[in-house]
Amino acid sequence: MQMVERRGASANGDARPGDSEPAFLKLEGITKQYGTYTAVDNLHLDLPRGKLLGLLGPSGCGKTTTLRMIAGLLSVSGGQIKVGGDDIAQKPPHKRDIGLVFQNYALFPHMTVAENVAFGLEMRGVAKSEIATRVEEALEMVRLPGYGTRKPKEMSGGQQQRVSLARALVIRPRILLLDEPLSNLDAKLRDEMRVEIREIQQRLSITTVFVTHDQVEALTMCDCVGVMSGGKLAQLGSPEDIYERPANLFVADFVGRANALEGKIEDVDTVRFGDGVYKCDTHGARNGKATIVIRPHRVHVTPNRDRTLVSVMTNSVHGRVLRVTYIGDVVQYDIDTGTHVLKAEVHTASGGHAFAAGEKVLCEWKPQDMLVFAGGGQ
Amino acid sequence: MIGKITIPFRILVLCIYLFLLGPMLIVLPLSFSNDSYLTFPPQSWGVRWYTAMFGHQKLMEAFQISLGIASTVTVLGLAAGLPAAYAIRRYSFPGRDAAMSLFTAPLLLPSIVLGLAILLVFVQARLLGTFTGLVAAHLIVTTPYVIRIMTTAFSTLPPSVEEAATMLGASPFTVFRRITLPLLMPGFVASAALSFLISFDEVVISLFITGPRMTTLPVEIFDYVESRTDPMTASISVCLIAATLLIIFIIERTLGLSKTIGK
Ligand SMILES: Nc1ncnc2c1ncn2[C@@H]1O[C@H](COP(=O)(O)OP(=O)(O)OP(=O)(O)O)[C@@H](O)[C@H]1O
Ligand SMILES: [Mg+2]
Numbered sequence: 001m002q003m004v005e006r007r008g009a010s011a012n013g014d015a016r017p018g019d020s021e022p023a024f025l026k027l028e029g030i031t032k033q034y035g036t037y038t039a040v041d042n043l044h045l046d047l048p049r050g051k052l053l054g055l056l057g058p059s060g061c062g063k064t065t066t067l068r069m070i071a072g073l074l075s076v077s078g079g080q081i082k083v084g085g086d087d088i089a090q091k092p093p094h095k096r097d098i099g100l101v102f103q104n105y106a107l108f109p110h111m112t113v114a115e116n117v118a119f120g121l122e123m124r125g126v127a128k129s130e131i132a133t134r135v136e137e138a139l140e141m142v143r144l145p146g147y148g149t150r151k152p153k154e155m156s157g158g159q160q161q162r163v164s165l166a167r168a169l170v171i172r173p174r175i176l177l178l179d180e181p182l183s184n185l186d187a188k189l190r191d192e193m194r195v196e197i198r199e200i201q202q203r204l205s206i207t208t209v210f211v212t213h214d215q216v217e218a219l220t221m222c223d224c225v226g227v228m229s230g231g232k233l234a235q236l237g238s239p240e241d242i243y244e245r246p247a248n249l250f251v252a253d254f255v256g257r258a259n260a261l262e263g264k265i266e267d268v269d270t271v272r273f274g275d276g277v278y279k280c281d282t283h284g285a286r287n288g289k290a291t292i293v294i295r296p297h298r299v300h301v302t303p304n305r306d307r308t309l310v311s312v313m314t315n316s317v318h319g320r321v322l323r324v325t326y327i328g329d330v331v332q333y334d335i336d337t338g339t340h341v342l343k344a345e346v347h348t349a350s351g352g353h354a355f356a357a358g359e360k361v362l363c364e365w366k367p368q369d370m371l372v373f374a375g376g377g378q
Numbered sequence: 379m380i381g382k383i384t385i386p387f388r389i390l391v392l393c394i395y396l397f398l399l400g401p402m403l404i405v406l407p408l409s410f411s412n413d414s415y416l417t418f419p420p421q422s423w424g425v426r427w428y429t430a431m432f433g434h435q436k437l438m439e440a441f442q443i444s445l446g447i448a449s450t451v452t453v454l455g456l457a458a459g460l461p462a463a464y465a466i467r468r469y470s471f472p473g474r475d476a477a478m479s480l481f482t483a484p485l486l487l488p489s490i491v492l493g494l495a496i497l498l499v500f501v502q503a504r505l506l507g508t509f510t511g512l513v514a515a516h517l518i519v520t521t522p523y524v525i526r527i528m529t530t531a532f533s534t535l536p537p538s539v540e541e542a543a544t545m546l547g548a549s550p551f552t553v554f555r556r557i558t559l560p561l562l563m564p565g566f567v568a569s570a571a572l573s574f575l576i577s578f579d580e581v582v583i584s585l586f587i588t589g590p591r592m593t594t595l596p597v598e599i600f601d602y603v604e605s606r607t608d609p610m611t612a613s614i615s616v617c618l619i620a621a622t623l624l625i626i627f628i629i630e631r632t633l634g635l636s637k638t639i640g641k
Contacts, residue, residue, distance in 0.1 A: 108539060
């Protein structure tokens with residue numbers, strides 16, 4: 001998909017997270033090339049001390065590559081990685097003082113849990129007696145006190161991942177990196193671990209980069225979210241920025257569900273698609289093609305009535321329900337408006353009218369719920 | 379282990395053990411016979427044939443040659459098989475699967491076919507009845523085992539485990555010493571022991587390529603049994619079985635055999 005810049009929002013976001021705070025982790029144009037293929041392309045990113053950054057993006061967009069370059073397990077083809085002001089891009093990984101948690105846990109199978117956690121402390125020449133207390137503290141922190149004598153294979157996936165977290169944190173690294181740490185866990189455990197990781201991260205106030213392709217994870221856990229696409233940063237901003245004010249069509253489409261409709265800008269406050277004319281904010285554009293994004297859950301579906309009776313939402317279109325999909329907490333309607341198929345989501349708990357396939361309805365939405373991206377879509 | 383260990387299963391295992399170890403019940407008493415011919419039970423007892431065995435010059439020479447060949451084969455097989463296994467597990471390159479199949483193909487061929495093929499090639503290369511020839515022939519048999527075992531060992535050691543150690547501050551040498559080596563050691567020892575035993579035991583292929591100047595212990599025993607039927611064969615067998623058990627015992631005690639052979 002082509003990136004369509006939205007007027008008034010730069011790729012790095014209007015509201016850069018922590019504009020006031022100085023960056024602790026700073027990526028300055030890091031690039032990774034595999035032969036002629038550029039996996040990460042001139043990436044710039046600032047992360048203030050103690051913040052949790054979520055790196056979000058589709059498979060193959062370069063998230064792991066970026067993380068491994070920060071860790072030092074991959075060399076950079078260009079650019080600088082600064083931690084607290086020093087460029088570490090050329091430092092070997094074992095001298096970087098960075099904690100890394102792997103998707104597959106990567107515990108040392110021939111060592112006990114305690115030995116696993118103690119390893120990093122041993123490498124730092126910490127005294128034996130201190131190691132013992134710090135290992136026990138770390139295991140308590142991840143709610144595994146007393147598990148020290150077990151071997152990794154005697155523990156469940158979730159427990160192993162917590163050991164791996166304890167092992168990374170016990171050395172008090174300058175930065176913590178997590179590469180999809182929850183993707184091998186089942187949905188319920190993932191929810192629990194999400195909360196736990198976030199709590200620990202905030203308690204230790206450790207600067208953290210969290211790679212995920214799960215947008216819920218990124219939006220719920222992180223102080224700021226970097227959305228990547230094709231090796232580039234498509235947007236960096238707070239979860240709310242990313243969701244409510246996507247900088248471009250890619251972000252709007254990737255994060256959350258979206259109706260992306262091809263249309264035309266008629267004036268600074270008017271767009272046209274299909275047979276209708278709708279009120280919205282075009283961010284100053286007066287004409288030209290545009291892609292208009294409307295979130296399905298911002299579309300209100302009401303029983304069919306005359307459109308001229310004017311909707312409270314300002315924008316409305318008639319349609320016929322094509323398909324009804326029940327997803328548990330929401331019902332999704334595919335509504336044929338004659339020229340487009342509009343997706344709408346309605347909470348089942350709201351007690352609203354349930355519509356059947358074939359029924360005629362009126363869809364309504366507010367001007368501020370239309371995101372207009374000037375330029376063509378394809 | 380899947381399922382429960384039931385009584386019929388125990389009986390089955392017992393029968394298998396009896397079948398495998400049964401010959402020992404005959405061979406062990408026979409080796410302490412003082413008779414001139416193989417008779418069971420022996421008429422008189424003693425260590426006559428053990429003494430004869432150690433005094434048999436051709437046999438002792440063959441024993442030394444076999445020892446030399448087996449040691450050389452073990453070292454060379456590991457030297458070739460280890461990097462091959464590493465490359466197959468850690469790198470992806472075109473023809474990787476084909477290479478794996480090719481390297482392990484000799485496992486599927488009957489020894490007699492291999493022996494004949496090796497004979498045909500070695501005649502031309504003037505390798506028949508030479509130390510080099512025997513080592514080369516045995517390597518064809520043992521290297522696939524090394525590659526098989528070591529690829530398994532490498533796949534139980536994902537690169538991320540070594541990387542995790544690196545991120546915790548371990549230098550490349552420390553990673554090798556504390557992580558890579560201990561985790562590969564069982565596979566390494568298993569490959570070495572298996573290579574050694576296979577080479578030391580190998581008779582079919584060796585029969586094709588040994589000559590009067592250079593012969594291995596199993597071939598020498600084979601020749602001996604063909605012409606003589608005295609209890610010395612039993613004494614040799616007992617010595618070989620004891621040596622093998624000793625090796626297995628040491629591995630079991632130091633590493634745990636079940637761990638070595640795989641899960
Ligand atoms: N060793 C390599 N040689 C060539 N290309 C590579 C190599 N490693 C990764 N790539 C390519 O670089 C791109 C980025 O890979 P990366 O692993 O960073 O993706 P990712 O965002 O982590 O994806 P996922 O969500 O699937 O983990 C991919 O297109 C991948 O094919
Ligand atoms: Mg990845």
